Amino acid sequence: MNETSLRLVWIYPDLLSTYGDQGNALVVERRARQRRIPVTRIDVRSDQPIPTSGDIYLIGGGEDRPQRLAAERLRRDGGLNRAVANGAIVFSVCAGYQILGTEFINDLGRPEPGLGILDVKSVRNDGDRHVGDVLADMDERLGLPPLTGFENHQGNTLIGPSARPLARVRIGNGNGTGDGTEGAYCDTVFGTYMHGPVMARNPLLADMLLKLALDVHALPRVDEQWYEALRAERIAHATQAAAARS
Amino acid sequence: MSGNPEPLSPRAKLAVTAGKAAAAVSRAAGKGSGSVIGGRVALKLDPDLLARLAGHLDVVLVSATNGKTTTTRLIAEALRASGPVVSNALGANMPAGITSALAGGSDSRYGVIEVDEKYLAGVARDVTPKAIALLNLSRDQLDRAAETRMLAEHWREGLSGTEAVVIANADDPLVAWAASSCPTVVWVAAGQEWKDDAWSCPSCGGVLQRPGDDWYCGDCGFRRPPPTWALHGDYVLSPDGVAWPIQLQLPGRANKANAAMSAAVGAVFGVPPKIALERMYSVQAVAGRYDVVTYLDRQLRLLLAKNPAGWLETFSLIDGPPAPVLLSVNARGADGTDTSWLWDVDYTRLAGHPIFVLGDRRLDLAVRLEVAGLEFRVCDDLDQAVRAAPPGRVEVIANYTAFQDLRRRIGN
The missing domain is CATH 3.40.1190.10 (Mur-like, catalytic domain)
Incomplete structure (x- = not known):
């Protein structure tokens, strides 16, 4: 972490902020401030260079055309790749997750190169769009409670040998490849299909990013009352809905 | 600019009549105004x-x-x-x-x-x-x-x-x-x-x-x-x-x-x-929106806001603090089932208002407001929220089906 303040970079809100993605930045910011960790939030528009000195980078979901534009601009800029090479933390959602991979299908139906900082490759799912509540078990190495979120995507994402699934779905589609995986991660780079936003429904993910950035194993407790209530309700809802479907 | 009405063909007349009959049946069955079902029957015939x-x-x-x-x-x-x-x-x-x-x-x-x-x-x-x-x-x-x-x-x-x-x-x-x-x-x-x-x-x-x-x-x-x-x-x-x-x-x-x-x-x-x-100037309320009603001896102004742009415009028209604000959000089919949009709305604009939260998705709202650093109270229903609200006209902001729920409860 930077000596004076944690630098939280939100990438391209003008292109990739369609599903309340600002929420992830707000939750990370809030939970840092509650621990008296100074935070500087840097919103980077797609005509501005990506700073390479950030601690945590967030990249969100978006529609198909903005996704292609974002990938083109991020490849041209190169700043995010340099930041990751220096050990920066990246958390990506949906369209942003696909961009971090090696390739995805763009709005013109053609393969579009990603940034190649996460070993995943995305294709277009020919069936129905994946929409609805998701419940998944986090990868055991992360030591986190179940993942709850809302998915809304047409993509299927295959995980390559150098990445691990972020979670295994109990309810919902996740990566959509039929292997039960959801999201992916490798070292400090994370990707998920979960909206909600994902940090609001899984605040310990925000804490995980903070711990990585600060290089600590624990953080002071904060009031989890409303997060816990929301998690319990959404998990119960997803479970009941799945039971009703089967 | 308008000519004389062209006489409707027998088929079109039949379609209109059948549509009206379907609407009347729908109304009698207590299923709303019947305007949609009537139109659907009529369009099918012609x-x-x-x-x-x-x-x-x-x-x-x-x-x-x-x-x-x-x-x-x-x-x-x-x-x-x-x-x-x-x-x-x-x-x-x-x-x-x-x-x-x-x-x-x-x-x-x-x-x-x-x-x-x-x-x-x-x-x-x-x-x-x-x-x-x-x-x-x-x-x-x-x-x-x-x-x-x-x-x-x-x-x-x-x-x-x-x-x-x-x-x-x-x-x-x-x-x-x-x-x-x-x-x-x-x-x-x-x-x-x-x-x-x-x-x-x-x-x-x-x-x-x-x-x-x-x-x-x-x-x-x-x-x-x-x-x-x-x-x-x-x-x-x-x-x-x-x-x-x-x-x-x-x-x-x-x-x-x-x-x-x-x-x-x-x-x-x-x-x-x-x-x-x-x-x-003669337009007062539109399908219940902007209506000021009396409920439990309190004045409530009913405001519909369905999406981030609508919430933003609504925040700019409500009475300033300390006017109590009641927020209700559902995520049923007609609302869209994803509540992520709540995070596109800048709720810090409500700072200084006593805030009461209800609706199917009140817990999503609660987390949203907590992260915005606002004080709020989560309520089980409208009556509880209205009784808890401090004096003054209550600004009620709700999304689509939450708004319908409120109108039904108020009898408006």
């Missing part, structure tokens, strides 16, 4: 019915993400200055609801029709409108609706050859792009507070520059069209440079924008702005 019913009318279509029901009402009031109007005033805005509304308009001169964004191009093809008002486009129900720019593209393609005069908001880049393919456009500077769906050029994808009220694309040169009408504070400026005062019972900047658009529509049909605006 698919061309919409075109036939509109044949004798001067039709105005109104579409937008926000404000279409209110603007439809304002335009209808303005045009009544020059002839009888038929309108889908209750907001049933898909082909079946529109058919049902027009079926009651055999003696009318004008048809003022609110149309769902997705159906605009198709309805415009069917009814050959004289005017089309396009107010704004922004994100709404993304789990089931089309992407916002795709809607703009759909409008652009569907309306490119229209013979209608298109009255369009020059301050919304998506609307401007959609309308700029139309042969005849009246541009109105009606404003748009919400900007987060139009940072990219709808034409080329470049980043839009937005100095002051202006906007332009630095890459392809697409820019804000020069408006001939403009909303300026409490006035609307007409093309001859006269400033007309806008006096409404409806609150807020967004309704002044709706009135400015409506005055421009009125002028297309020869209604002078003065008369149009005076007539708009």
Whole structure:
């Protein structure tokens, strides 16, 4: 972490902020401030260079055309790749997750190169769009409670040998490849299909990013009352809905 | 501009009668006004019915993400200055609801029709409108609706050859792009507070520059069209440079924008702005929206806000602190089932208000407000919230089905 303040970079809100993605930045910011960790939030528009000195980078979901534009601009800029090479933390959602991979299908139906900082490759799912509540078990190495979120995507994402699934779905589609995986991660780079936003429904993910950035194993407790209530309700809802479907 | 009503064919007459019967059955069964089911039955019997019913009318279509029901009402009031109007005033805005509304308009001169964004191009093809008002486009129900720019593209393609005069908001880049393919456009500077769906050029994808009220694309040169009408504070400026005062019972900047658009529509049909605006003053509440009701001996103002742009406009019209604010959010089918949009709304604008939270998704709201650093109280139902609210008129803001729930509870 930077000596004076944690630098939280939100990438391209003008292109990739369609599903309340600002929420992830707000939750990370809030939970840092509650621990008296100074935070500087840097919103980077797609005509501005990506700073390479950030601690945590967030990249969100978006529609198909903005996704292609974002990938083109991020490849041209190169700043995010340099930041990751220096050990920066990246958390990506949906369209942003696909961009971090090696390739995805763009709005013109053609393969579009990603940034190649996460070993995943995305294709277009020919069936129905994946929409609805998701419940998944986090990868055991992360030591986190179940993942709850809302998915809304047409993509299927295959995980390559150098990445691990972020979670295994109990309810919902996740990566959509039929292997039960959801999201992916490798070292400090994370990707998920979960909206909600994902940090609001899984605040310990925000804490995980903070711990990585600060290089600590624990953080002071904060009031989890409303997060816990929301998690319990959404998990119960997803479970009941799945039971009703089967 | 209108001719004599063309007599309906026997098949069309049968369709109208069958539709009315279905609506009556639906009403009797307690399933709402029956306007949609009536239209659905009628359209099934005669698919061309919409075109036939509109044949004798001067039709105005109104579409937008926000404000279409209110603007439809304002335009209808303005045009009544020059002839009888038929309108889908209750907001049933898909082909079946529109058919049902027009079926009651055999003696009318004008048809003022609110149309769902997705159906605009198709309805415009069917009814050959004289005017089309396009107010704004922004994100709404993304789990089931089309992407916002795709809607703009759909409008652009569907309306490119229209013979209608298109009255369009020059301050919304998506609307401007959609309308700029139309042969005849009246541009109105009606404003748009919400900007987060139009940072990219709808034409080329470049980043839009937005100095002051202006906007332009630095890459392809697409820019804000020069408006001939403009909303300026409490006035609307007409093309001859006269400033007309806008006096409404409806609150807020967004309704002044709706009135400015409506005055421009009125002028297309020869209604002078003065008369149009005076007539708009009579509109008090629209399908329960903006209504002030008494409940449990308290005054409640009912405000509908369905998406981030709508919430933003609503925050700007409520009474200042310490007016109590009650927020209710559901995520049923008609609302969109994804509540992520709550995080696009800047709730810190409510700082200083006592806040009460209810609705199916009150816990999503609770986390949202907690992260915004606001004080709030989560309530089980309306009665509990109203009883807990400190003195003063309660501003009640709800999304679509939450709003319906509240009206049902209040008996309004």
